[in-house]
Amino acid sequence: xxxxxxVPDSCFADRxxxxxxxxxxxxxxxxxxxERPRExxxxxxxxxxxxxxxxxxxxxxxxxxxxxxxxxGSRQILRFLYAGDMLAVSALVYRDSPETVVALTDCTVCPFxxxxxTALVTDHPRLSAIIMVMNQMEKVALTDxxxxxxxxxxxxxxxxxxxxxxxxxxxxxxxxxxxFTLGLTQEEIGDATGLTAVHVNRMLRQLEEDxxxxxxxxxxxxxxxxxxxxxxxxxxRFDGLDLRWLPPAR
Amino acid sequence: xxxxxxVPDSCFADRxxxxxxxxxxxxxxxxxxxERPRExxxxxxxxxxxxxxxxxxxxxxxxxxxxxxxxxGSRQILRFLYAGDMLAVSALVYRDSPETVVALTDCTVCPFxxxxxTALVTDHPRLSAIIMVMNQMEKVALTDxxxxxxxxxxxxxxxxxxxxxxxxxxxxxxxxxxxFTLGLTQEEIGDATGLTAVHVNRMLRQLEEDxxxxxxxxxxxxxxxxxxxxxxxxxxRFDGLDLRWLPPAR
DNA sequence: CGGTAAATTGACCTGGGTCAATAAATGTGG
DNA sequence: CCACATTTATTGACCCAGGTCAATTTACCG
Numbered sequence: 001x002x003x004x005x006x007v008p009d010s011c012f013a014d015r016x017x018x019x020x021x022x023x024x025x026x027x028x029x030x031x032x033x034x035e036r037p038r039e040x041x042x043x044x045x046x047x048x049x050x051x052x053x054x055x056x057x058x059x060x061x062x063x064x065x066x067x068x069x070x071x072x073g074s075r076q077i078l079r080f081l082y083a084g085d086m087l088a089v090s091a092l093v094y095r096d097s098p099e100t101v102v103a104l105t106d107c108t109v110c111p112f113x114x115x116x117x118t119a120l121v122t123d124h125p126r127l128s129a130i131i132m133v134m135n136q137m138e139k140v141a142l143t144d145x146x147x148x149x150x151x152x153x154x155x156x157x158x159x160x161x162x163x164x165x166x167x168x169x170x171x172x173x174x175x176x177x178x179x180f181t182l183g184l185t186q187e188e189i190g191d192a193t194g195l196t197a198v199h200v201n202r203m204l205r206q207l208e209e210d211x212x213x214x215x216x217x218x219x220x221x222x223x224x225x226x227x228x229x230x231x232x233x234x235x236x237r238f239d240g241l242d243l244r245w246l247p248p249a250r
Numbered sequence: 251x252x253x254x255x256x257v258p259d260s261c262f263a264d265r266x267x268x269x270x271x272x273x274x275x276x277x278x279x280x281x282x283x284x285e286r287p288r289e290x291x292x293x294x295x296x297x298x299x300x301x302x303x304x305x306x307x308x309x310x311x312x313x314x315x316x317x318x319x320x321x322x323g324s325r326q327i328l329r330f331l332y333a334g335d336m337l338a339v340s341a342l343v344y345r346d347s348p349e350t351v352v353a354l355t356d357c358t359v360c361p362f363x364x365x366x367x368t369a370l371v372t373d374h375p376r377l378s379a380i381i382m383v384m385n386q387m388e389k390v391a392l393t394d395x396x397x398x399x400x401x402x403x404x405x406x407x408x409x410x411x412x413x414x415x416x417x418x419x420x421x422x423x424x425x426x427x428x429x430f431t432l433g434l435t436q437e438e439i440g441d442a443t444g445l446t447a448v449h450v451n452r453m454l455r456q457l458e459e460d461x462x463x464x465x466x467x468x469x470x471x472x473x474x475x476x477x478x479x480x481x482x483x484x485x486x487r488f489d490g491l492d493l494r495w496l497p498p499a500r
Numbered sequence: 501c502g503g504t505a506a507a508t509t510g511a512c513c514t515g516g517g518t519c520a521a522t523a524a525a526t527g528t529g530g
Numbered sequence: 531c532c533a534c535a536t537t538t539a540t541t542g543a544c545c546c547a548g549g550t551c552a553a554t555t556t557a558c559c560g
Contacts (some may be wrong), residue, residue, distance in 0.1 A: 002456055012411055016452070032475070068397050070401050070483055071483055078393045078397070089386055092383055092493075092495065093387055093493070095490040095492040096490065098390050098485075098487070114495030118495050120499045121376075121378060121382075125375070125558085126371075128378045128379070129378070130291040131382065132378070132381065132382060132385065133342055133343050136342055136385065137343055139341060139385065140343075140344075140348050142389065142393065143329075145396060146328060146395060146399060147318050147328070149396060149399040150326045150441075152319050153516095170469070185538060185539090186538075186539065187398075187538080191400075194399065195517090196516075196518080197538085198516090198517075198518080198540085199515090201540060202516090202540090205540085205541095233320055235342075235348075240345040241344065241345070242341075242343070243342075245364035245365060245367060245368050246368070247372045356523085403548095404548065435507090436507065445548075445549090446548075448507095448546055448549075448551095449549070451508060451546085452548090455508085501560105503560095504557105504558085504560105506555100507556065507557085508552100509553070509555095510551105511550100511552090512550085513548105513550075514546100514547105514548095514549075514550095516544095516545105516547090516548100517544105517546075518543100519542105519545100520543090520548090521540100521542090522540080522541085523538100523539080523546100524539070525537080525539080526537070526538085527535085528533105528536100529532105529535105530531105530532090530533095
């Protein structure tokens with residue numbers, strides 16, 4: 001891919017670029033999603049469950065999460081969101097947001113409206129196909145979590161979360177080794193895995209006693225990834241991709 | 251929509267037609283997915299987890315389910331599939347299937363290959379947009395189930411499954427009232443809700459004692475839908491759709 | 501009508517929840 | 531840099547929703 005013209009940076013395009021080689025034209029089209037960066041403080045709520053939503057967002061920097069609250073006040077965290085993720089995609093379907101989205105660290109997000117998606121779908125068949133692909137990957141990730149909540153032990157779920165987070169962080173930071181800062185409270189870990197904070201604490205201690213991880217001041221080190229993955233029932237879904245059906249670039 | 255020419259029947263088009271009005275041209279394009287019907291006996295496996303997959307399918311008649319098996323032999327049912335559903339969509343991404351798909355009743359399925367999707371995406375922006383929309387709706391349904399498994403009681407999960415199944419059956423059969431045949435064993439209900447068959451039995455009995463349902467020979471009657479929905483933490487997602495961003499038909 | 505799969509029920513057990521008390525970490529304003 | 535306030539983490543004691551095991555009973559099927 002030549003770079004004779006300056007093509008604007010795009011976090012989302014970088015993410016798509018992990019899957020396919022983008023034409024300059026395509027890259028420019030994706031960059032249009034990220035023309036209006038906005039800063040968010042840690043803890044800021046981008047979108048509240050049941051509130052009307054009119055825009056989608058690209059998360060350009062930082063980490064966020066989405067969750068729902070149940071009648072009894074308990075919370076289920078649905079997804080952790082990293083740079084390059086598209087947020088509030090449900091705005092393509094629902095008037096009101098089915099989930100709350102909140103910044104876990106200071107973030108940069110870029111809002112864009114539904115019409116931008118209309119244009120993309122019309123002008124760029126390959127990009128609309130790749131968005132389908134990414135949606136499908138997210139769906140598989142969700143079914144993996146569904147199976148974890150339905151059928152695996154507390155220890156396995158915690159182990160799976162640790163591996164998953166490390167792997168997703170490493171996607172954007174190749175240098176990341178076995179040691180990283182989770183950036184989650186134990187309550188948040190519990191709300192993501194369907195456990196209580198107290199039991200999360202016990203399981204982390206057990207994983208440490210088993211020699212699978214080490215912990216120091218919010219930092220986690222995966223000491224034995226093979227055994228940890230085994231304890232977690234972990235499946236690496238970044239394997240065996242087959243995208244040959246995609247139409248040619250425009 | 252005029253009907254001067256005979257447009258082939260299409261189960262999938264009917265489903266899409268619940269969301270938008272299709273042009274004749276679009277309807278014909280969707281019908282191309284259903285040119286090769288194939289019969290499946292009850293219990294037949296359409297696709298096995300980890301086996302290579304090269305085609306997608308439209309389920310034209312009958313009911314199916316998808317599931318994964320964990321290392322310890324336990325099973326998590328991911329989704330129940332009804333007429334008009336697209337199966338094995340993960341073939342757009344993965345060489346090997348991440349899940350097993352099996353017929354729960356005698357079924358008719360229509361295989362089509364990935365190239366058909368390439369053509370659709372290229373020629374019909376509005377249809378590719380609507381497929382994105384349907385994918386998104388399925389994602390929201392999955393997150394609803396995730397929250398149910400992570401944060402609700404056994405009784406609530408069973409109640410939610412009963413309501414959900416009745417509603418999905420009623421989509422294809424307007425006449426369906428409060429009484430219907432589930433067509434699932436208690437073990438299957440358990441594998442869908444993350445419970446054991448024994449406990450499913452106890453919860454069904456309790457729901458019956460509470461006066462919320464009646465059971466006779468595989469048939470279930472919802473006696474008090476309001477209270478049942480309340481017990482289930484049920485959210486109706488067929489409300490508040492907003493699809494105005496879709497491009498014009500071709 | 502026999503044989504197998506599915507449903508039911510009781511007795512008992514355990515993984516994970518609840519409650520409560522400390523300790524440690526992280527802010528925050530001065 | 532410090533003193534205080536607020537989260538967050540940790541641990542123990544105890545409990546219960548849902549699991550396990552096993553024995554019947556009932557329904558379905560060729």
